[in-house]
Amino acid sequence: MSDRPLPTKDRLILSAATLFRTRGYHGVGLADLLTDAKAPKGSLYHHFPNGKSDLAMAAATWASDEMLRLIAASFDGADTFKDGATTLCFKLAKLFDITGWDTCPIAATLFEGPDNQDFRSHASHIYEGWIAEVHDHAARLGLAEDAAQAKSEHLFMLIQGGWTLARARRSSDVIRQMTDRL
């Protein structure tokens, strides 16, 4: 992580997203964060006046955007909902193999942090954003309104739970096999 050419603010966000995902909000100290991002403490509080919590919000947003891109990339070339969902699962399985055995970045960053109202509503907003994105693709691919909503929620739950099981087993197989249950 933290390639040099990236501006400091981006390096901080990237490091935060990575570290929070692997060790959780409280599991990462500012020292780890700053070492990984190769940034001094002054920069952190310059870019994120409220410190760790501000950074966590930004990291969660960044992670969410990456997920939205992944969803779009999976469904854009798909002919049916099932095709798109399958592609998404395979992309996620590959991501799982690369990144290791992390948790959902949103849950690790926002749910575990200080039980702040801001944190919780941001997490909720992000999750609904993912479901809405899948929902729109489902509708576009011919599913009725209520079916689209049900299917997109179903996929969300399967991915969320499948990822956890994959993590426990240290194997991405379940994520790939998941496509049969749609």
Added chain:
Amino acid sequence: MSDRPLPTKDRLILSAATLFRTRGYHGVGLADLLTDAKAPKGSLYHHFPNGKSDLAMAAATWASDEMLRLIAASFDGADTFKDGATTLCFKLAKLFDITGWDTCPIAATLFEGPDNQDFRSHASHIYEGWIAEVHDHAARLGLAEDAAQAKSEHLFMLIQGGWTLARARRSSDVIRQMTDRL
């Protein structure tokens, strides 16, 4: 929590299970733990020589046993797999409403802790225990071997993911509606 008649060791385990579930392993300090359990520090290190990590293991085991009892209670009187699974979902939804908006106790306690080998394998062991318990009931209720395995894994993922979504929405509705997708 922490009713007086309970012996100190049990009070510690109960407090740990509750607090870790809500704030995660690193989110809970020994001070919080001891205050909640009304126990002095000496007792903690007497009953759990390795301190916090030992306690976390015990708390996870305790939480897992409760879940196993819940599964058994749901499937024991059921005529079909779907009946049992539905009952389980409704019981979990009720539990969700009572306890608030916590995470899976195993994930919060073991996955987020120090990335210890013991923690990880214990988490894996616990999850496989849940799946095995459901699997056995599925087999008993007439499902073929491979179907029983697939169904029990499917249910695990739905519950795990559905719980997360319910937490974000602060509503147990998804957990109840989940039974349609089996």
Added chain:
DNA sequence: CCCACGCTGGACCAATCGGTCTAATCCTGT
């Protein structure tokens, strides 16, 4: 050319972290 300002570097802080240790106390079997 130089000033101003966005940004960096790091010393410093009080509070809290998990953990150790020992003396006092409780409880049980004899």
Added chain:
DNA sequence: ACAGGATTAGACCGATTGGTCCAGCGTGGG
């Protein structure tokens, strides 16, 4: 009644936590 292990009570410790503050750096506009 007493011996002796099990348990409790809490003072104490060094390390680390998130956060504050300010002096200096680098660079782009007047």
